[in-house]
Amino acid sequence: LEGQTKDPALKPVIAQCKKDVKGGLSLTDAFSKHPNVFSRLYVNMVKAAETGGILDKILDRLAAFLENEQEIRGKIKSAMIYPILVLIFALLMVVALLLFVLPKFKEIFDSMNVEMPGATKFLFALSGFAQHYWYIGLGAGFGGYMFYRWYSKTDTGGRQVDLLKLKLPVVGELVQKMAISRFSRTFATLIASGVPMMRSLEIVGDTSGNRVIAQTIENARNAIREGQKISTPLAQSNLFPGMVTHMIDIGEETGRLSEMLSKVSDFYDSEVENAVKTLTSLIEPCLIVTMGGIVGFIAVSIMAPIFKLISNIN
Template identity: 30%
Template sequence: MTWYAWRATTPNGKSERGTLQADTPRQVRQHLRELGMTPVSIEETAAPGAGKATRGKKFSSNSLALFTRQLATLTNAALPLESALRVIARQTEDKKFAQALTSVHEKVVEGHSLSEALAEYPQTFDNLYRTLVTAGEKTGHLGSVLDKLADYNEIRQQMKSKLTQAMVYPITLTIVAITVISILLVAVVPQVVGQFVQMKQELPFTTRTLIVVSDFLTAYGLYILVAIVGGIIGFRYWLKKGNNRMRYHRWQVKSSPLQKLVRAINSARYIRTLSILQASGVPLLEAMIISVDGLENLFVRERLLEAADKVRQGATLNSSLEQTQLFPPMMLYMVASGEESGELGPLMERAADNQDKGLQHRITLTLAIFEPVLVITMASVVLFIVMSILQPILQLNNMVG
């Protein structure tokens, strides 16, 4: 038997919705007529409660971005929301995500708004997502709002993918180089150099240095590895205690070597989110508070909430953001221009685009410098090991000669 979502009208004209299990839609229609109701629509759906097990699950950003783009396309094509959700759920390859979308479709069929249905999955559809959907439903421009939301999700996904791709090569190169050098120092060097030690000849300084390093790693290498793993676990445990996470995030923004990068990432994400909310008709103060939810750095969130409080008291957006000391001068200038011209949303979006381009250029430049430096450093270490082994051999040949 299959579950069907039905919609019907009572004799007094009232609309009713529900689900019923039957072999065919005809049986559902017959049952409704026996209850004195006139069927309006009968559609196949998931069993009641389907998807509840996945409500606490966070689905991949790829699935979310694809769903948003598909829903925006179908909505702009004037396809009813219920039909659009059903079509997307049927063609989604991720079975659990398809189950969640079926549950969302069921809630919409029952008469709930899309934002209310999405609230069943807060881990995937966050406060920003649901607020934008609510704004689109209230203004009657759900399709255009979903387009902006799809663009936003795709931009974030592209930035994440580019950063991941850019880091794969140097991280792989570093791990391989460290592994090879460690094997040389721990397994190969002691056997080769041991032959020279047995001859009781004075060894070159480089060879003696290599022996000391090799002996140290052989004796304490395992302890060092355990200490590193323990340090990582201890650090993660430390972050969960008290106000330590706030201290760490403050250090990231104020004192870390990557402080400029941290500020650039958070400021660009905040401004882009704020521009989308503004363009969707969300009031500025509410938009500032919602935009903070998309940031992970607690110190940045605290400063931006203070900025929102200043705006509530009557200050301008530009002056409030300037006091946070998180935003570059060019971005603040564009925000000020937007306030003066009444084009705050578009100018903030342009400022976010410029910040993203600058961020990508900075990451590319850093990696372009880092990769050859890493190669040269590792090559120098290997050269030192080879020379330390070759020098005693050359000395031995000279003695024999």
């Protein structure tokens, strides 16, 4: 592996792991020294595999899990590339109009003493602000972004941001489906690999990527400590649909929890793919209509004084 790896960041990690294993450490201990490379999910699955003597099977299962995760991310990224490019192009076009095109028209209208309607005055005022005070807008945007990053990392702020993501129209449904898919797939993989239930839920909560989902999973851990089922707090949270909690309940009753979770994961993988397609199909016409409205407003605001000037000349 060390010889085949071309990644400059991964190569020394593999070399160090090889050295540690030769020095008498277990593979789990060697991997746990590099948390930025080997996640807690990875380390705990390897630990369970070493304990049960089924390292080859667990690594195959882990590889399939990571491939599935990568495939889903790839589909989402490829689906979002076109709308993002259209949005960037639209923003650049608006900036070019404000900074370079509209000032020329303003000079012409001012030189001719053309009486301008309110919409045209507003447009030229906006263009003048963008031309002379662009750094204020840039600074405000950068400051807002940095504040968002800081606020989303705090416990209270992060919880509110994650809750907002779940409640956003259209986007919230996609975030929820992605979270359920990841929860089911990760939980199923850990349980099937022999990782204890409580430990599995802890890892699933840590890797959920959403504080609201993580708190729900923590509630499930507390419920298990009190002798309850996993499905009970999940159903009470209103984040997991009835189909999901019923499947988990059946899995608990029949001792086939991993199998049921895998079925839930497969179902929500396809749901995520369909949700992404729906989102992109909604974004594209919205962008077109929005840009058409902006360009139309600019065109009407510019043409109105011109028509008035022509009328006065006639």
